[in-house]
Amino acid sequence: MKIIPYGHQSIDRHDIKQVIAVLKSDWITQGPKIKEFEDDLCRYTGARFCLAVSSGTAALHVACLAAGVQRGDEVITTPITFAASANCALYCGGKPVFADVQKDTINIDPFAISKKINTKTKVLIPVHFAGYPCDLKEINRIAKKNNLIVIEDAAHALGATYQNKKIGSCTYSDMTVLSFHPVKTITTGEGGAVLTNSKSLYEKLVMFRNHGITKSNFKRAPEGEWYHEMRCLGYNYRITDFQAALGISQLRKVDSFIKARQSIADIYKKAFSGNPYFDLLSEPRGAQSSHHLFAILLKDHYKRERKQIFANLRKNGLGVQVHYIPVYFHPYYQQLGFKRGICPVAEDFYQREISIPIYQSMSKAAMQSVIKKVLKVFTGYR
Ligand SMILES: Cc1ncc(COP(=O)(O)O)c(C=O)c1O
Known part of the structure; x- marks a missing residue:
């Protein structure tokens, strides 16, 4: 008996052709397809900036780093999610704090968030469970009042809309995180992205994706054309060009x-x-x-x-x-x-x-x- 899975990717001939073309090109990673994919994601969601990375988990990690989560900081999220939504706080030395969910939507309850806020709270990570958007307006109001950063975990929600805007527009948040794992709306095999409307957050995200290394805005005078600087402890969270090509093709559909x-x-x-x-x-x-x-x-x-x-x-x-x-x-x-x-x-x-x-x-x-x-x-x- 053939099992009907709970989720499955849809890859067609056009997707495969695009991936093969990149595999035959000079750039299989760190090439032009990544920027093209990021620009397409901005166009689709309405966000100003996008950083494509190697997974949704990597996206959550760099988003928490860019938000400045450090030892002792608290990050409020929902317990009804994949572990990554909370693990990203632990990666930064922070503490996940779980707020209960609403009975009807099973999304994080803004009232429960309010009850968990204290002087250590730094970030809220609402998760659009099953693709149903959270009460973003109310969550954003609470965040503004308490000077907190909102990172939407939209791993389930690419293509969803909230108040006639695409999830990812970051209208009511500082950053939105996507995942392109095969069971998600579109896939790149493994992959993820962070969307934001903030130039300063975007600049931090770029550094964390690539070891904290930059090739511009130097603190010291460059010693020659080879010069680059590592400014903070970053990671290798790069996505490849053939994955980005698959993402571009998938996003059209x-x-x-x-x-x-x-x-x-x-x-x-x-x-x-x-x-x-x-x-x-x-x-x-x-x-x-x-x-x-x-x-x-x-x-x-x-x-x-x-x-x-x-x-x-x-x-x-x-x-x-x-x-x-x-x-x-x-x-x-x-x-x-x-x-x-x-x-x-x-x-x-x-x-x-x-x-x-x-x-x-x-x-x-x-x-x-x-x-x-x-x-x-x-x-x-x-
Ligand atoms: C809600 C949620 N957040 C984050 C992630 C992590 O994404 P990835 O598997 O791309 O690392 C997932 C993956 O299943 C998820 O469901």
Whole structure:
């Protein structure tokens, strides 16, 4: 039986042709395609500056460094996310602080953020869970009031819109981070980007991507044409030109990808409306999701059976997944002293969630098969 995965990339002949052309060229890394990809991402999102890097995790790390996160600083994020959204604070010597999520959207709750702010707080990292935009306006208002930097983790949300602007425009944030992992809206294999409207943040980001080395604005007189300076401790977070070529080609199709995901989500919503087994996430007002994930939330009666229901869905050929184990449940975070019980809404959600397949190239037959199998598995648990 062929498994229908919860997410899958869509690579066509045009994508492959673009990658091959770069592989045959003189520049497979540090060449012109990277700037072209960055310019395209700026045009698409509306942000002024873009830095493409080797992963979404690298993007979060350089964004935290550019925000000035240091030992002792606190970074508030959600527990319902991939570990990278919190790990980036640890990389800088900072401390992740988890604020609970809203019950209907499962995005970070601005009220819960307010309660966690103290003199050590430096950065807020809201995550657009499953592609549903957070309440950015309110989060930005809280940040401004408390002099904090906002980094949107939009790993799930390229192509989503908030108040008629594309996520990534940074209208209500200082920086936005993207991921191009294969299950995301567009892919470069591995890859990520940071968007910003701030020239000074952009200049810092550029340094952190490449070992902290610069070839301009020298502090000392250049000794010759070879001269360059390392000004801070940076990393090698460069993306390659053939990945950027794939990104450029994929980005041309992003709106059609979102349209396809939207129509799958609409079909699922119709098919599952009023069912007695599970609830669905609510679309936030004034926003449109990129539908990165399609989450079902088991009702109380079925919550206890989640392990068995999940196993049965897998047995029926559905590559379901759970997004996410609350970050502070992981042994590493437990060893750091985080206790269970700190975010009750998130913890309850974790016990109910199952992500069912959604990706742009899904056939009608696959979609119908998902609907049929999901309902069939649940009827066994009446
Ligand atoms: C919400 C979130 N943030 C960050 C990342 C990290 O991105 P990457 O895998 O490109 O490093 C992911 C990846 O799954 C993610 O889901």
